[in-house]
Amino acid sequence: MNIILLGPPGAGKGTQAGILVKERGMVQLSTGDMLREAKDSGTDMGKRVAEVMARGELVTDEIVIGLIREKLKTVKAAGFIFDGFPRTLAQADALAELLEEEGQALDAVIEMQVDDDVLVQRIVNRAKEAAAAGQPVRADDNAESMKVRLMEYYKKTSPLIGYYYAKGDLHSIDGLGQIDEVAGAIKAILG
Ligand code: AMP
DSSP: OOEEEEOOTTSSHHHHHHHHHHHHOOEEEEHHHHHHHHHHTTOHHHHHHHHHHHHTOOOOHHHHHHHHHHHHHHOOOSOEEEESOOOSHHHHHHHHHHHHHTTOOOOEEEEEEOOHHHHHHHHHHHHHHHHHTTOOOOTTOSHHHHHHHHHHIIIIITHHHHHHHHHTOEEEEEOSSOHHHHHHHHHHHHO
16 A cells, blocks of 8 residues: 655654554655755765755755655565655656556555644744754754745645545545544544
8 A cells, every 4th residue: 555645844744654654564755854864874965955955945856756766666565655755746747657667556645734833833843852852953943944845835745735636546634633643534544
């Protein structure tokens, strides 16, 4: 089973993906994590994307599609959770092609709906908690980058809601509840 978790930054996609990995043995494919790894290990690509990410803008379709293509060709899994990918219509079309090439299907797109004020607060809290625990704070977890990330989401990613609705794949859930409530809503969809 292959699914997409769709939603703005801070909606809880990574948290829910982690639960699905534990409970179902699925594999999480987070382009954000892959890009941060590339940045931390200092690869050429990592260096190129670091500033774009810190500003909160999207990196090029070519880069993230390349990352996903590589994973789909090399990783065998009971199912993939696409977390933070696709973020543009071009990425969505590319994903459909890649899955078809691999003889795989997309089973569900789960849109996590969260109030914008709550999102900004969550991101600011995530940075505060990390700092208090002595953990590294994400370069883009600040109010300024967050505004850009939200704008990128509304301009470039939110059209995917209509795209997947039209394809018949879309399920929308309330992402505002407790973590286990949201997990329950996802379970109700996936069975
Ligand atoms: P995330 O961890 O998903 O919030 O992603 C962090 C940052 O990585 C984003 O703000 C973008 O700069 C970049 N990024 C992650 N996934 C994508 C994607 N699918 N397309 C373009 N940029 C991405």
